[in-house]
Amino acid sequence: MRGRTRQAAARDQRGEGELAVGRVERAQDRGRPVEPAHRRYVPLSGTHRWFPVCIRVRLNLVSIPWEAVIRTAFVGGGATGIGYAIAERLARSGHRVVITGRRGDALDAAALRLKESTGATVATLVNDISEGDAPVDDMDILILNAGGPPPGRILDVGDDAWRAATELLLLGPLGLARRALPAMAGRGFGRVVFVTSAAVRQPQPDLAVSVVLRSAVTAAAKLLAREHAADGVTVNCVAPGAIDTQRRREILAGRARRTGLPEAELDAEDVSGIPAGRPGRPDEIAAAVEFLVSADASYLNGTVLTVDGGRTETI
Secondary structure (H helix, E strand, O other): OOOOOOOOOOEEOOOOOEEEEOOEEOHHHOOOOOOOOOOEEEEOOOHHHOOOOEEOEEEOOEEEOOOOOOOEEEEEOOOOHHHHHHHHHHHHOOOEEEEEEOOHHHHHHHHHHHHHHHOOOEEEEEOOHHHOOOOOOOOOEEEEOOOOOOOEOOOOOOHHHHHHHHHHHHHHHHHHHHHHHHHHHHHOOEEEEEEOOHHHOOOOOOEHHHHHHHHHHHHHHHHHOOOOHHHOEEEEEEEEOOEOOHHHHHHHHHHHHHHOOOHHHHHHHHHHOOOOOOOEOHHHHHHHHHHHOOHHHOOOOOOEEEEOOOOOOOO
16 A cells, blocks of 8 residues: 555645744743743744744734634545535634645645635645655644545455555554654644544444444544643544535445435435434534634543434444
8 A cells, every 4th residue: 555645745825925923932831921032933834834823912002912822733635525624614713724635636626715715824735644654743633534435344345445444544544643642742732533433333234344443443542542631632533423425425326236226215214313314514523623623622532522413322
């Protein structure tokens, strides 16, 4: 699987520029008095130089205690579906966003839409998450969202498919977490969110690869959550249920081919098992992620937030 990555430098979709800052302090030092700092410039391009900053502004000689923490979020699979919805949510809430995926054209189009809809700084990174080698050391937020593996029952999946999916869902994301967590701990803040699946708690037979490997990811996240919790770093999972995405449509199409039943009938049958009576929207998953990466979720660590309209029956 190695050697197929097409990696490019992160590109700032807003162009080159600088932001003048008068008083600067680190986010983790907010408890101490702010000392005047020399006037400096914080570059707006080049993700390797994006750091959390705390800004105090004086207008008309009146001190306004406005503090804004600027954080950078890495969003896997950010060009489409749930990943795009997460990127949009975080961009709207003031984060700088790096969206990543394997197709540069799709990333560029998504970044342009995000910039137009949010006005945020958006960069792209062409990278295969299964490689686990993206430059994430300076990221404050890591959203580990990978595309779902092909549907299939447990005895129908071949060894090559298992190996490929293991790199995509488990080994690659673990490699990124291994690179990002120590740096987050050093800065005193970090958020890692694995996007998994509600099928981990209520397995679906034709999603065998997802069930098995995302169960392993959930266990890994639980262990990672213990590593730097005292340094302001949390690790959690969001487990979507049936969400109205291209992935769900592919699953229904596969079931239709296997059973010979119409997709519309299979769709209605699937929805009938959801108490909410409908599939979820990508933005509803993004809302859960937005909360988990916020300061308000600082004591939420090592858990799984299931977003499935009430479908999961386990307690």
